[in-house]
Amino acid sequence: MFRLLISHFHTSVTVIKNIVIYDNFESITSKTRDAYLDMIKIFENKGVQRQGHVEFIYSALRNMKEFSVEKDLEVYKALINVLPKGKYIPTNIFQSEFMHYPKQQQCAIDLLEQMEDNAVLPDEELEKILLNTFGKRGFPLRKLWRMAYWMPKFKNLSPWPLPYPLPSSTLELAKLAVTRMSTADLQTQIRVFQTRDVPDTREDTWIVSAQSKTQRRLVSEHDTSQPMYVEGTFRIWIKNVPINYFLLRADAKCRLKPDMDLDDVSNIPVPMVSFGPSKKEVLNYTSVHEQKDGVIFAICITGTSSCDSLLSWIRHLEKDGNSSLSSIPIVFSLKTAEKEMEKVVSSIVK
Incomplete structure (x- = not known):
């Protein structure tokens, strides 16, 4: 929760004498994509010394479906951009392998997991954002590389392709x-x-x-x-x-099938060689x-x-x-x- 002083803002938040009061995502009445992005802008305008990045991102992820933005790549990029750049980049091999700033890295991984669950493919811009945030040895960037490799392979794997978006009728x-x-x-x-x-x-x-x-x-x-x-x-x-x-x-x-093994090739009759009564059984499939x-x-x-x-x-x-x-x-x-x-x-x- 925080309070921010601005002159004009979206109608989904409470405005009292040019003061915008933000409580949480649940308190917003107009649950639209623009209102969701406006909440992110409010948090970014708190200044360089803002805190609670992880808590804000988790709160935003929980309310994505209510705002119908769970499949919007630009919204995920905006959430990742909330994290400060350069601060979480490891400077030595020990920080790289022992997950430097684990809380923030795990938050970014959970965001990528939610992208994967909603079949949202990452792009080069998101890769650059994670590179500037956690460095080339960060665990979130490794997660994105695995997603970029496997998700396109599974995207068109189904033999029954469906249109996107799905028809509303x-x-x-x-x-x-x-x-x-x-x-x-x-x-x-x-x-x-x-x-x-x-x-x-x-x-x-x-x-x-x-x-x-x-x-x-x-x-x-x-x-x-x-x-x-x-x-x-x-x-x-x-x-x-x-x-x-x-x-x-x-x-x-109820079908009466002859007692025979169709895969048995040990006794195959050869025409003009094997004499005797011929088999006239026909198996109806x-x-x-x-x-x-x-x-x-x-x-x-x-x-x-x-x-x-x-x-x-x-x-x-x-x-x-x-x-x-x-x-x-x-x-x-x-x-x-x-x-x-x-x-x-x-x-x-x-």
């Missing part, structure tokens, strides 16, 4: 989630339905559905006396945003949708995650090449509340 996030889950079958078609197109529906929302030709064939081959299940909600994460989805599935099929715990026919994400929207999804599937669904009993087995998607929307808005 829940519908667009649902499309990204369904696209990621449906990559197991390249023939999967993703469609967007509207519940209002179904007669007698009680909701007006969207449905993102994914189904392939193989899944439609499995639906047509399904025994109409055996039920299908609509199960959910399950959760998939798009970066730090949770998305709920549902499955249309049935129990696993299962598709990727036929798992040990069940057969998956389709997946979907709805705007409300309600039972009524899922019923509209089934009706849309009937019109979309799954006419046999009308004669198959379908059991809805839902495990979470219907309004859980509203929590997802609120988390995106924040």
Whole structure:
């Protein structure tokens, strides 16, 4: 806590007779990027003999998410610049190896750790700032070098790249989630339905559905006396945003497989050499949708995650090449509340 006398400043702090009173980051009502940077400028204007650098940086790091600056590289640079230059540079080998000014160096390392957790890549300017603050043998600079080497390698490692920044629309996030889950079958078609197109529906929302030709064939081959299940909600994460989805599935099929080892090459029949009855057994391989715990026919994400929207999804599937669904009993087995998607929307808005 400190008090600073200035004439004009940001409206997020209290101004009384040209006196700006700063308490802490939690007391700021307007939590914006400009207000956050203004707090750093207030601390820097205390003068050369200011104290409490480490405490101020830790307080700023704790409140980054509230100001939505946890992924802003310029803000991290401004926080590092709070530390005085030249004072923490070691002058001999013993100071270098025994972590000269350990409290300040550990604070800078924690700041870099938070950058790494939020996937913020360091640049040359940040390297120069750490070099002028802790010297070329400082532990924070070593940490930055490791980040500069490894983080670009992991940045594009995921086979499902996502746009940056993420779209704020829940519908667009649902499309990204369904696209990621449906990559197991390249023939999967993703469609967007509207519940209002179904007669007698009680909701007006969207449905993102994914189904392939193989899944439609499995639906047509399904025994109409055996039920299908609509199960959910399950959760998939798009970066730090949770998305709920549902499955249309049935129990696993019982297949009688011949007692043979496909990797056994000790007894391979040679044509025109080995006489006798030929083997005519054909092993039908299962598709990727036929798992040990069940057969998956389709997946979907709805705007409300309600039972009524899922019923509209089934009706849309009937019109979309799954006419046999009308004669198959379908059991809805839902495990979470219907309004859980509203929590997802609120988390995106924040």
